[in-house]
Amino acid sequence: MMFKKGQTAYSLINGTDHDSHELLSVRNPADDSLLANVTQVNTVEADFAVEVASECFEQLKKSTAQARSNILYKWYQLIMDNQSRLAELVTLEQGKPIQESKAEVVYAAGYVRWFAQQAERVCGTVIPAHTPNHQITTHKQGVGVVLGITPWNFPLAMVTRKVAPAYAAGCSFILKPSELTPLSAIELAKLALQAGMEQGAFQVLVSDNPQALIRHLNSKKIIRKLTFTGSTQVGKLLYAQCVETMKRASLELGGNAPFIVFDSANIESAIDGLMIAKFRNAGQTCIAANRVFVHRDIKAEFLEQLIRRVDSLKVGNGLIAGSDIGPLINQAAKTKACELVEDAIAAGANCIVQNIEELQTGAFMSPVILDMVVPDMKIFQSEIFAPVVSIIEFDSELQVTSLANAVDAGLAAYVYSASMKQVSRVSNALNFGMVGINEGAISNPAAPFGGMKESGLGREGGIEGIDEYLETRYFCQHI
Numbered sequence: 330m331m332f333k334k335g336q337t338a339y340s341l342i343n344g345t346d347h348d349s350h351e352l353l354s355v356r357n358p359a360d361d362s363l364l365a366n367v368t369q370v371n372t373v374e375a376d377f378a379v380e381v382a383s384e385c386f387e388q389l390k391k392s393t394a395q396a397r398s399n400i401l402y403k404w405y406q407l408i409m410d411n412q413s414r415l416a417e418l419v420t421l422e423q424g425k426p427i428q429e430s431k432a433e434v435v436y437a438a439g440y441v442r443w444f445a446q447q448a449e450r451v452c453g454t455v456i457p458a459h460t461p462n463h464q465i466t467t468h469k470q471g472v473g474v475v476l477g478i479t480p481w482n483f484p485l486a487m488v489t490r491k492v493a494p495a496y497a498a499g500c501s502f503i504l505k506p507s508e509l510t511p512l513s514a515i516e517l518a519k520l521a522l523q524a525g526m527e528q529g530a531f532q533v534l535v536s537d538n539p540q541a542l543i544r545h546l547n548s549k550k551i552i553r554k555l556t557f558t559g560s561t562q563v564g565k566l567l568y569a570q571c572v573e574t575m576k577r578a579s580l581e582l583g584g585n586a587p588f589i590v591f592d593s594a595n596i597e598s599a600i601d602g603l604m605i606a607k608f609r610n611a612g613q614t615c616i617a618a619n620r621v622f623v624h625r626d627i628k629a630e631f632l633e634q635l636i637r638r639v640d641s642l643k644v645g646n647g648l649i650a651g652s653d654i655g656p657l658i659n660q661a662a663k664t665k666a667c668e669l670v671e672d673a674i675a676a677g678a679n680c681i682v683q684n685i686e687e688l689q690t691g692a693f694m695s696p697v698i699l700d701m702v703v704p705d706m707k708i709f710q711s712e713i714f715a716p717v718v719s720i721i722e723f724d725s726e727l728q729v730t731s732l733a734n735a736v737d738a739g740l741a742a743y744v745y746s747a748s749m750k751q752v753s754r755v756s757n758a759l760n761f762g763m764v765g766i767n768e769g770a771i772s773n774p775a776a777p778f779g780g781m782k783e784s785g786l787g788r789e790g791g792i793e794g795i796d797e798y799l800e801t802r803y804f805c806q807h808i
C-alpha cells in the first residue's frame with residue numbers, strides 16, 4: 330500500500346512536493362475512511378507552476394524526439410513494474426475491483442508505450458511548389474504549455490492518455506486531477522520523474538475548488554491548450570473559457586451508448602459483450618452501454634440469459650477477491666442513479682431484477698435491469714453511470730438506428746448482428762465516434778478514442794492522439 334491511513338500526500342510543482350496547510354481529504358468510497366490528506370495549490374502557487382512549465386517548454390523545444398521517446402519507454406516500464414501497488418491505490422481511492430484496477434494499469438501504461446513509439450513518427454512534409462524557385466515545407470512542433478483536467482473514473486488511464494502524447498510532442502503539462510482521485514495521478518508523476526522527465530514537464534496541482542483554480546489558469550495566455558475529460562456540462566463551460574485566449578481544446582465528454590442486439594445475433598456473445606460494456610467499473614464509464622436495444626423476437630431469451638448472468642455478479646469491496654462490482658464513487662452518485670431508476674419505474678418501466686428498496690448500503694449498488702424503457706423517460710436521455718441496464722424493445726433496423734441517434738451524445742455505440750451487411754449499414758448510420766461490432770470491449774491505446782456531437786472534440790490515442798498537441802507550421806522559401 331502506498332499511503333498509510335491519514336498520511337499526507339503532496340501536489341507536485343517543479344518536481345518537488347508542494348507543502349501547504351490547505352489539505353484535501355481523499356476517502357475510500359467503499360467505507361468512507363480517510364486515505365490521505367493532499368496539499369492543495371492556490372492561484373499564486375499555480376502561477377509559479379505555469380512559469381516552470383513555460384521554461385520547461387522552451388527546454389523541451391531543444392530536446393530530440395528520440396530522447397523524449399526513451400523517457401516515455403522508461404516511464405512505461407516503471408508503471409508496469411509498479412502494477413500491483415498502483416492497482417491497489419486505484420481500488421482504494423476509486424473503488425473498482427482489483428482485477429479491473431490491474432487492467433487499468435496495463436491500459437494506462439499502454440498509452441505511454443504507444444506514444445513513446447509515436448514520438449519518433451512526427452514528420453513534416455515537402456509540398457510541390459507553385460513555381461520552380463520556391464520550396465514549400467511543413468513543420469510540426471509542440472503547441473506549448475498544456476493544461477489537463479481529468480475525471481475520477483479512470484484515475485491512471487485518463488492521465489497517461491493526455492500526458493504521454495503531450496510529452497511526445499514536446500509539450501509541458503499541468504494536470505488538475507479529480508479531487509476524488511488525486512493520489513494515482515501524483516504517483517504517476519513521481520514515476521515520470523524517476524524515468525527522467527524534466528521537473529516542469531508534468532506537474533500535478535490538487536484543489537478542492539476546481540472551478541476557481543481552472544478559471545484562473547484558463548485565462549493564461551501562455552497556456553496554449555486545454556485538454557479535458559469529464560462531463561459535458563463542465564466541458565461546455567471550459568470550452569467557452571478557451572475562446573478568450575483562443576486556446577486549442579480537446580474535450581472528451583459524456584456518452585449515452587446504444588447497445589443494439591439484432592434478431593440474428595449470437596445471444597450468448599452479445600451478453601458477454603454487454604457484461605463488459607455495462608458493468609465495467611460498476612457502469613461508471615463514458616462508453617458504458619446506456620440503452621440496450623433488443624429485437625422483439627429475441628427479447629425473452631435475451632432477458633432470461635441476462636438475468637442469470639447478472640444474478641451471478643458479486644457486489645463488494647474491490648479489494649476482496651471475487652468482487653465484480655465495487656462501490657459507486659460516492660453516495661451522491663448512487664442517489665442520482667436511484668432517482669433515474671425510480672423515475673423510469675414511475676413512468677412505466679418494468680424492474681425485473683432488483684427491487685430498488687433492496688439496494689446495498691453506503692455507495693454500493695446492486696445491479697438493476699429495467700425493461701420497457703421508452704425514449705421519453707429521463708433514463709433514456711441521461712448518462713446513468715451505475716450498474717443499471719435499460720432495455721428498449723425494437724422491431725426494425727430503421728427504427729432502432731433512429732432511436733439510437735436520438736440523443737445529444739455521440740461517443741460509443743455497439744452493434745450485434747450475424748449479418749455483415751447489416752452491421753455495415755447500421756455502423757455507418759450511427760452518429761457515434763466509436764462502434765463496437767460484435768464486441769463490447771473497445772478501449773485500446775492504438776485506436777482513436779473520442780466522440781461526436783456533444784460528446785466532445787478531438788481524439789485521444791491512436792495515430793491522431795499526438796496531433797492534438799502539435800502545431801503545423803508552413804515555410805514558403807524562395808530558392
Ligand SMILES: NC(=O)c1ccc[n+]([C@@H]2O[C@H](COP(=O)([O-])OP(=O)(O)OC[C@H]3O[C@@H](n4cnc5c(N)ncnc54)[C@H](O)[C@@H]3O)[C@@H](O)[C@H]2O)c1
Nearest residue numbers: 479480481506507539540543559560563581582583584615
Ligand atoms: N469521453 C471520455 O473519454 C470520458 C472519459 C472518462 C469520463 N468521461 C466523462 O466524465 C464524467 C464523469 O467524470 P466526473 O464526474 O469527474 O466529471 P466532472 O465534469 O464533474 O469533473 C471532471 C473534472 O473537471 C473538474 N471540474 C469540475 N467542475 C469544474 C469547473 N467548474 N471548472 C473546472 N473544472 C471543473 C473536476 O474537478 C474533475 O477534475 C462522465 O460524464 C463521463 O462520461 C468521459
Ligand SMILES: N[C@@H](CC=O)C(=O)O
Nearest residue numbers: 482483614615616772
Ligand atoms: N471507459 C473509457 C474511459 C471513459 O470512461 C476508456 O475505456 O478509456
